[in-house]
Amino acid sequence: MSEKIRVLLGEEEVDQRIRKIAARISRDYAGKEIHLICVLKGGVFFTCELAKRITVPVSLDFMSVSSYGDDTKSSGVVKIVKDLDQPLEGKDVLIVEDIVDSGRTLSYLMKVLESRNPSSLRLCTLLDKPQRRVKNVKVDYCCFEIPDEFVVGYGLDYAQKYRNLPFIGVVESR
Numbered sequence: 001m002s003e004k005i006r007v008l009l010g011e012e013e014v015d016q017r018i019r020k021i022a023a024r025i026s027r028d029y030a031g032k033e034i035h036l037i038c039v040l041k042g043g044v045f046f047t048c049e050l051a052k053r054i055t056v057p058v059s060l061d062f063m064s065v066s067s068y069g070d071d072t073k074s075s076g077v078v079k080i081v082k083d084l085d086q087p088l089e090g091k092d093v094l095i096v097e098d099i100v101d102s103g104r105t106l107s108y109l110m111k112v113l114e115s116r117n118p119s120s121l122r123l124c125t126l127l128d129k130p131q132r133r134v135k136n137v138k139v140d141y142c143c144f145e146i147p148d149e150f151v152v153g154y155g156l157d158y159a160q161k162y163r164n165l166p167f168i169g170v171v172e173s174r
């Protein structure tokens with residue numbers, strides 16, 4: 001089966017929105033340093049674009065959790081595949097995610113990271129699908145709320161494909 005990708009959010013639109021969110025974050029954290037946590041693999045493109053536009057000092061760490069198999073349905077299982085390299089104690093931590101869907105991944109992750117005693121812990125997501133929420137998650141920064149459709153691009157994959165698309169698209173099978 002092949003897929004067709006329909007553009008939902010174009011490259012320009014996404015870039016402009018990321019600039020806005022980065023400016024807001026820079027204002028909110030004025031005088032502080034931000035410890036950005038990129039949630040692999042989906043968060044990697046967004047993390048880079050966001051980090052480049054934040055004007056306060058930034059440090060970076062990476063974490064990998066698994067919650068999805070190679071299909072479009074949640075397994076409901078969250079597992080830390082790769083943990084952070086650095087401790088969070090005393091840091092202003094900002095988690096950067098590609099998408100909040102059911103909220104299972106983030107609600108689990110926020111609890112785990114909160115227990116490591118950061119000074120503050122916030123969440124920034126490129127996309128949010130509020131209609132799909134099963135677990136309550138506080139989203140501090142969101143670039144776009146989108147309808148309940150399976151999307152790819154800008155880090156998001158369908159069976160590991162399409163992460164490199166420079167826009168957000170909807171997968172339509174044909």
Ligand code: IMP
Binds near residue numbers: 068097098101106150
């Ligand atoms: P949640 O735990 O259901 O909130 O899902 C979190 C993860 O599911 C995200 O970080 C993505 O990796 C994946 N995911 C959810 N919706 C989509 C989608 O529309 N496209 C691609 N991946 C998705």
Ligand code: MG
Binds near residue numbers: 099
């Ligand atoms: Mg993700």
